[in-house]
Amino acid sequence: LGYNYKWLRHLSIPTDAVCDADTIFALSSGHGRCGVAVVRVSGPASSMVLRNMTGLTQTLPPPRTALLRRITDPHTKELLDRGLVLWFPGPHSFTGEDSAEFHVHGGPAVITAVLQGLGSLKGVRPAEAGEFTRRAFHAGKLGLTEVEGLGDLIHAETEAQRRQALRQMDGELGHLYQDWSSRLKRCLAHVEAFIDFSEDELIEDGVLNQVDSSVHRLQTEIERHLGDERRGERLRNGVQVVIAGATNAGKSSLLNTLCQRPAAIVSPIPGTTRDVVEASLDIGGFPVLLSDTAGLRDGLDSVEREGVRRARQRVEQADLTLVVVDSTQLPTEPKQAPTFLQGYLSIVLPQPSGGNPEEGREATSDRVLLVLNKSDLVPEAQKERTERELRESLGLPPACFLSCHTTTGLGDFLAVLQSRVKTLCGNPLSGAPSLTQARHRAHLQQSVQALSQYHQYRNHDLALAAEGVRLALTHIGRITGRVGAEEILDIVFRDFCIGK
Ligand SMILES: Nc1nc2c(ncn2[C@@H]2O[C@H](COP(=O)(O)OP(=O)(O)OP(=O)(O)O)[C@@H](O)[C@H]2O)c(=O)[nH]1
Ligand SMILES: [K+]
């Protein structure tokens, strides 16, 4: 276990999980027909596996160097394929153990034959989901946030997601949490020293004041990290964009235009859409989960009413709502357009309950985009004057004229949409690394809460105050995996596939 032993003591992991002597193997490249498939092997028997499968009886290949070999069945010696083999002696491997790789032709029969050959060797078994990464974690090659970053990198579908995941895998988020953790440890050590030695006057009085300000600074930093309006989580999970509006405004047409396929049924019959229809989009490198919803009206039948209920629910949860308006319904006198649209918005969006109306208006502007659809049916002059009126009227969210039929105005609309989505996700490369997971958020919130326990008891019960710091430390430790419960590890590794 080498140098990792020190912090492994803090992990309540059954020792058999750490010292698993099995050698594992799995197909690490994607499933299905492909040019090259990579089969990975890790564990103490890796060198034996390599010898038996490649006929390299005397010497092993030089470390980390590809060698073209005949790959054979270990028992019958039948030729299975010719491919590249690589040898990674531990600890300089992904898992920290002796490992090997076979790069073979990606046909299903070749892969099956190689996997069967490996499985027939003694002490060698198929890997479980995430087991390679789990071994890397136990060997101290990766922290838990790095493991999660790796998982996100494997699942990243857009450019911005890839950047954020890579940053996390590189350890930036882990370092931030590690830094908080070591500062908390120092605070705890000082409080405990004060408890133990202050009566003998072996410790100066200023120590506690220092701890006070350190704890205070930490609280502020963690709270700032928490106050990111979920940008990192949004980038990781996708921005929730909901299309809403009256029946027949062209909501489903907009969904289909944006995802460039007939995902939702379009028809001139009002009340066509009932179920929420979803599509994933990549908007300028940012992930968007777009939902089309039922047109809002007092439903005629119970099914439509349920559709409207679901639509309203989606709007409430949305990061951004595209409110679609049929432009032919706009007043022909452009001066009246702002008032008309204010009224339209108040029907589509849930009414803000109390609070400052100015604030409510600002929040609406941020979370809404008006799409004035069917612009092909509106005279050019009326459009221009309406646009001018809308620009000059305060308090309305930005509005774009668009025709789903001719796609006129689509470019401008996409530019506005992209800049909104970008703001909602933040730049994954600038500033401090983002909070990316609800799991981290929960522990950080509990950590901040525990720190307020410190302040609460600081003047009358130092033992309880110290307990607050200890608790805060435990929660940060749960994020990085340094202080771990097996369930947390299970949750993290479960998200990996076999071969990772
Ligand atoms: N001229 C014109 N017609 C459009 C445009 N967009 C949609 N339509 C038509 O408007 C009608 C309603 O379109 P849908 O996309 O089904 O409208 P919806 O808002 O999803 O309707 P519901 O699901 O019933 O609420 C269809 O006949 C579309 O062809 C447009 O840009 N121009
Ligand atoms: K319709």
Ligand SMILES: [Mg+2]
């Ligand atoms: Mg529809």
